[in-house]
């Protein structure tokens with residue numbers, strides 16, 4: 291069985307996305323480039339590539355045979371499944387979201403269960419809905435999301451519990467907030483205004499048509515915290531885990547607060563608002579989440595606050611855009 295292999299052999303799906311491009315490079319630095327197989331339905335390009343090069347394979351996660359082949363030939367004992375259609379794109383193309391998010395995950399569960407590999411799939415604050423307690427949302431509470439994306443996340447969380455209890459599959463998941471980074475562009479999320487605002491601040495000095503109202507508070511996190519959180523959960527001792535899915539909280543802010551944070555560095559920066567369909571998605575999500583269970587079971591602490599993140603985002607984006 292592959293699970294008996296000592297060194298981690300990790301297959302990452304959807305690895306050319308926002309989180310994957312950074313996670314793959316960090317894992318390669320940690321485990322050795324040859325031990326991390328990146329995969330996606332896109333191929334690496336000059337614009338979208340990994341800082342640390344290593345093996346890459348085309349894997350469409352809707353095709354179970356392609357996942358099987360990658361796991362078997364690479365002798366993967368861990369799968370990190372990232373391929374996904376995010377919330378806003380998912381509401382515009384619900385059939386695609388159902389196919390990629392639910393069917394793709396089902397395929398990963400079946401393959402990992404059969405070949406004895408562990409499986410980590412991120413969940414999201416989108417797994418909560420309008421009936422969920424909105425402030426400091428606990429791990430265990432009512433979850434009735436209204437988006438196709440959120441529905442698939444609840445399905446994955448529950449499948450993970452089932453496979454863990456009935457089949458002994460080592461499944462782990464984190465409910466991530468909106469992730470903010472400067473390296474890769476996001477892929478159609480409701481929290482993505484909080485990335486675009488930094489680009490527009492530097493390019494135009496004015497963020498026009500912010501698609502959420504100025505007082506819409508959502509949980510957020512800087513990418514470095516996200517990558518560290520994923521790897522800490524991946525490496526946590528199984529006996530310390532009291533649940534299979536953990537809230538992973540960090541910071542929370544509104545469009546107006548991130549605007550004020552940027553203004554501290556760029557006093558002439560301006561913003562205007564034009565909320566669209568994404569407002570109704572954001573209105574059903576928590577304003578902040580409680581990650582005390584992750585802290586208690588495996589020591590989770592975030593590092594970046596809003597102003598520290600703003601400094602790092604502006605500094606790195608300046609170099610990326612203008613140097």
Ligand SMILES: NC(=O)c1ccc[n+]([C@@H]2O[C@H](COP(=O)([O-])OP(=O)(O)OC[C@H]3O[C@@H](n4cnc5c(N)ncnc54)[C@H](O)[C@@H]3O)[C@@H](O)[C@H]2O)c1
Nearest residue numbers: 304306307308309331350351373374412414466468469477
């Ligand atoms: N970015 C965030 O703010 C955020 C927040 C919470 C949870 N998450 C979760 O983290 C994971 C990764 O998110 P991300 O932000 O990197 O997403 P992304 O949209 O940036 O990347 C998704 C990747 O999946 C690939 N993909 C799409 N369909 C595929 C298929 N059929 N087969 C294989 N690959 C396919 C895409 O080409 C893309 O590279 C997802 O599960 C997402 O739900 C992300």
Ligand SMILES: C[C@@H](O)[C@H](N)C(=O)O
Nearest residue numbers: 376377414479480481
């Ligand atoms: C929150 C998260 O899952 C993603 N950033 C989205 O907005 O869809």
